[in-house]
Amino acid sequence: MALGLTAALALSGCNKDSTADANGNGTPDAQETAQGLTVAGEWPLTGEPAKGKTPRHPVMIVKIDNTASSSPQQGLGRADLITEELVEGGSTRLAVFFYKHVPNRVGPVRSMRATDIGIVKPAKAVLVASGGAPPTVRRIKDAGITSFTEGATGYSRDTSRSAPYNLFMDLKKLSHQVKAKDRVDSYLPFGSAKDLPKGQPAKGLAATFSGGHTTNWTFAGGKYTNQNSFAASGDQFRPDNVLVLRVRVGDAGYKDPAGNPVPETKFTGSGSAMLFHGGRVVRGTWKKSLDSTVSLSTRAGKLPVPAGHTWVELVPQSGGNVTITK
Incomplete structure (x- = not known):
């Protein structure tokens, strides 16, 4: 399912100013709306239904x-x-x-x-x-x-x-300073939750990146909660999906000011994948080139990511680990 950004034949008028919450965050206003472009299908980063004009700024x-x-x-x-x-x-x-x-x-x-x-x-x-x-x-x-x-x-x-x-x-x-120039394709292979393989029960997971850091997730009320979040109260990202991709990690070729080697995650190639949704986990594989979107599959065929918000964990193949809470 792809997001299309199509040229409109004619435009007239303008949008009303956006309504904002207490933090000044709101939906795109007239100044943030692209002239001559419309969103058809879905938002490219969530797969959720989209209507009207696309933001004039890029991702x-x-x-x-x-x-x-x-x-x-x-x-x-x-x-x-x-x-x-x-x-x-x-x-x-x-x-x-x-x-x-x-x-x-x-x-x-x-x-x-x-x-x-x-x-x-x-x-x-x-x-x-x-x-x-x-x-x-x-x-x-x-x-x-x-x-x-x-x-x-x-x-x-x-x-x-x-x-x-x-x-x-x-x-x-x-x-207001940067303008969108290109069509934005769906970042993940979004689809319907009903097309997701049954998988196995998973009440949560622990994504270990190193001996010093593990990100823990629990599932409740249809959402995943990051137990290690440093976000402000009421400002946490609570995704519908947690997508774990096992990746190769190399050396970036230089050290930080403290003398630590800087790692470089190789977000290309292929590896194993785990998609957590609805309190269950489906195992599969991922494939990606440097500038392409991710493709996911199981032995039975393509693996869709249910539309919604997603947290992607790029867990090292070597030195990393994923533990599932059943």
Whole structure:
């Protein structure tokens, strides 16, 4: 099921201003709506039904810290999709996707990694990160990815926090500066939950990235809850699906300021996959090239991801582990 962005033959009038919640987060307003484009079918990051005009801005992916120092993270509750990746020191970092909703404040924003190339390109997204090591910045640029680092429109420092965990981005401001240029294909192979194989009971899971970090999930009320979340109260991302992809991890070729080797997740090739939905788990395999979307399959055929919000865990094949709670 694909999202089509089709040219409209004629447009007239404009949308009313968006309604926003207490945090200034709302649906796209007239200034954020593409002229001459309509959404047909589904939102590309959730597979949910879509009507009307597509946002005029591209998908925006923000790199957000995922350690205790990031607490409280802000903006996660308005995200469409989140990917968790391994970084140096055994910690993880989040690549948070925003498209349907554009929060005023997200962060704390941290630096980019070469891993982000395989995450960002399939969404034709722009990358919002504090900066990056010179080798990584060059690779991101050579990959044709537009990045917005500290100093760009929307960035600010929160003086009540300590650096480097005090950098935040006003995505609404940035969205007025960047225009969508390309059609956005469905990021995952979305489908109907009724077409999902039965699988096995799974009340939760533990995704281990390293000896120092495990992300624990529990299922209740139709949603998954991250037991390790550093998000602000009421701003947690509670997905309908947790998709675990076992990936190869190599060496990025440089060290962080503390002397830790920087890992690089290879979000290409193939590997085993586990799709958690509705308190059950279905096992399969995944396949992906650097700039293509992910394909999922079982021995019986294609594996659809039920429409809704998804958290993608890029768990290392070596040194990582996944434990299922039955």
